[in-house]
Amino acid sequence: MTELTDLGVRALRDGVRAGSFSAVEVADAFITRVAQAKALNAFIVETPDHALAAAREADRARAAGETLKPLAGVPIGMKDLFCTRGVQTTAASHMLEGFVPQYESTVSQKLWDAGAGMLGKLNLDQFAMGSSNETSYFGNVVSPWRAKDGGNAALAPGGSSGGSSAAIAARLCPAATGTDTGGSIRQPAAFTGIAGIKPTYGRCSRWGVVAFASSLDQAGPMARDVTDCAIMLEAMAGYDAKDATSLQLDVPTWSHSLSPSLAGKKIGILKEYRVDGMPEEIEALWQRGIDWVKDAGAEVVEVSLPHTRYALPAYYIIAPAEASSNLARYDGVRYGLRDLPQGANLQAMYAATRAAGFGDEVKRRIMIGTYVLSAGFYDAYFTQASKVRALIARDFEAAWEACDLLLTPTAPSAAFALGEKSADPLAMYLNDVFTVPSSLAGLPAMSVPGGLDKQGLPLGLQVIGRPLDEQAVLNAGLAIEQRAGFVARPEQWW
Amino acid sequence: MSVDTATVKKVASLARIAISDADAERLAPELNNILGWIEQLGEVDTSAVQPMTAVIPNHLRLRDDVVTDGGVRDSVLANAPAREHGFFGVPKVIE
Numbered sequence: 001m002t003e004l005t006d007l008g009v010r011a012l013r014d015g016v017r018a019g020s021f022s023a024v025e026v027a028d029a030f031i032t033r034v035a036q037a038k039a040l041n042a043f044i045v046e047t048p049d050h051a052l053a054a055a056r057e058a059d060r061a062r063a064a065g066e067t068l069k070p071l072a073g074v075p076i077g078m079k080d081l082f083c084t085r086g087v088q089t090t091a092a093s094h095m096l097e098g099f100v101p102q103y104e105s106t107v108s109q110k111l112w113d114a115g116a117g118m119l120g121k122l123n124l125d126q127f128a129m130g131s132s133n134e135t136s137y138f139g140n141v142v143s144p145w146r147a148k149d150g151g152n153a154a155l156a157p158g159g160s161s162g163g164s165s166a167a168i169a170a171r172l173c174p175a176a177t178g179t180d181t182g183g184s185i186r187q188p189a190a191f192t193g194i195a196g197i198k199p200t201y202g203r204c205s206r207w208g209v210v211a212f213a214s215s216l217d218q219a220g221p222m223a224r225d226v227t228d229c230a231i232m233l234e235a236m237a238g239y240d241a242k243d244a245t246s247l248q249l250d251v252p253t254w255s256h257s258l259s260p261s262l263a264g265k266k267i268g269i270l271k272e273y274r275v276d277g278m279p280e281e282i283e284a285l286w287q288r289g290i291d292w293v294k295d296a297g298a299e300v301v302e303v304s305l306p307h308t309r310y311a312l313p314a315y316y317i318i319a320p321a322e323a324s325s326n327l328a329r330y331d332g333v334r335y336g337l338r339d340l341p342q343g344a345n346l347q348a349m350y351a352a353t354r355a356a357g358f359g360d361e362v363k364r365r366i367m368i369g370t371y372v373l374s375a376g377f378y379d380a381y382f383t384q385a386s387k388v389r390a391l392i393a394r395d396f397e398a399a400w401e402a403c404d405l406l407l408t409p410t411a412p413s414a415a416f417a418l419g420e421k422s423a424d425p426l427a428m429y430l431n432d433v434f435t436v437p438s439s440l441a442g443l444p445a446m447s448v449p450g451g452l453d454k455q456g457l458p459l460g461l462q463v464i465g466r467p468l469d470e471q472a473v474l475n476a477g478l479a480i481e482q483r484a485g486f487v488a489r490p491e492q493w494w
Numbered sequence: 495m496s497v498d499t500a501t502v503k504k505v506a507s508l509a510r511i512a513i514s515d516a517d518a519e520r521l522a523p524e525l526n527n528i529l530g531w532i533e534q535l536g537e538v539d540t541s542a543v544q545p546m547t548a549v550i551p552n553h554l555r556l557r558d559d560v561v562t563d564g565g566v567r568d569s570v571l572a573n574a575p576a577r578e579h580g581f582f583g584v585p586k587v588i589e
């Protein structure tokens with residue numbers, strides 16, 4: 001018999017509905033598996049009681065003959081960037097260690113309202129700043145994947161949603177929430193052989209999500225396949241009056257409208273994405289992706305986004321600038337850490353608290369943000385970056401004249417070893433080269449597994465769509481998924 | 495543009511982050527490296543471009559000017575590092 005923990009969101013939901021197994025059996029199976037996977041360090045806090053309570057409610061509803069909710073019987077992981085009432089929420093920082101929110105984020109509330117339960121709070125890069133999970137105050141997550149080179153080096157699960165990606169790949173949960181500011185859902189999904197979608201900016205409420213860069217932050221689901229992502233996204237998305245940038249639109253039933261046919265669709269290939277030093281295997285994967293979408297009926301056209309090379313530098317002005325403003329709230333007064341040296345005044349308390357509470361990468365970004373916003377530099381850096389951002393968005397608009405979707409690799413390499421890039425911030429930033437442009441333009445984009453490299457490590461393909469056209473993105477993801485036939489999973493060593 | 499340790503200390507002070515001389519020495523080349531890289535944006539001609547303010551066209555919503563929240567003092571104070579008599583506690587600010 002298949003292990004319950006091998007099942008995805010749809011299979012679990014349908015199995016509970018059909019009575020093939022109980023929701024409590026499902027919750028117990030995942031809770032046990034989570035407890036046995038400490039070596040991955042994917043969870044900061046485990047919440048078995050939350051998962052069990054939701055499961056008991058699902059079983060009760062079924063026994064009473066009630067219509068089951070869309071995610072009844074499905075336990076999930078929650079990135080520890082979403083505030084959860086009564087459950088510590090840290091953003092993987094020392095600053096928020098011990099912070100217990102008195103309220104629930106809109107996205108997590110929607111998931112509980114849909115019947116899901118929570119297995120725990122998932123580790124991440126500190127304040128979601130990082131691409132490898134190495135900036136977490138609670139220690140890095142270790143990818144369940146290992147290269148077949150005999151070295152057994154610990155690999156990065158990607159970041160910032162690295163606890164989410166590792167937990168799903170290791171079958172600790174069937175799905176999890178992620179957040180994506182410059183690629184934090186898509187790059188970890190690619191590194192671990194799972195799927196993840198960042199919807200259009202404004203689809204998911206940011207209320208109750210610890211803020212990093214507000215004009216870019218967007219929540220989205222991560223799961224093992226495209227269908228499960230669609231089911232999760234339906235539960236997470238929707239208008240919220242508490243988020244000023246929330247889009248006042250109905251949530252489409254993406255999972256019901258999924259179709260792998262790309263007939264009549266034009267898919268653009270970006271010549272600017274052929275970056276120097278990109279491994280041949282990534283090129284080869286991209287070519288396979290092109291063949292797959294053609295096989296699904298799409299016409300492939302070459303398109304150009306001339307300002308692509310400026311996307312990363314613009315991002316590394318805009319995101320730190322917004323972060324420096326957002327993270328000004330951590331002052332040691334209202335919540336979080338306070339460091340009050342003997343005899344210190346208020347200003348010294350702020351400075352000591354922030355020195356003790358923030359990790360190196362967070363400080364680096366706050367300082368860059370403070371610098372580019374400071375008097376005399378604002379126009380040269382921040383205004384210029386905001387103008388370049390407008391040009392990047394304009395490039396995409398021009399591309400949509402020629403095509404409906406864009407297909408790219410998700411990341412310029414497979415997962416790298418922990419420690420390999422942590423000494424060089426710039427090398428780490430360059431990992432987001434393919435994901436950042438669509439973030440700057442607020443577009444829906446998803447990563448799906450495309451295959452394995454020679455080391456046996458997963459590689460992902462990214463599909464980018466028009467604003468609000470998550471359906472086309474998911475459909476293309478499904479077409480690729482069906483052709484890639486990705487069934488590889490990490491061998492259990494933990 | 496080159497950032498020296500004095501600038502690093504000034505920026506840290508603006509950001510309210512205490513740093514030591516050694517931290518400033520270490521951070522100066524790191525920040526220079528990153529700032530040198532983002533400097534390339536200067537070569538883009540943006541004379542005819544307005545800075546982006548919203549990625550997805552949206553309008554600012556107004557709601558009725560009524561009280562919708564409040565009366566949750568204890569919840570607001572629940573995570574405060576120091577609280578006294580229903581207020582946030584801070585070091586003395588007036589001599």
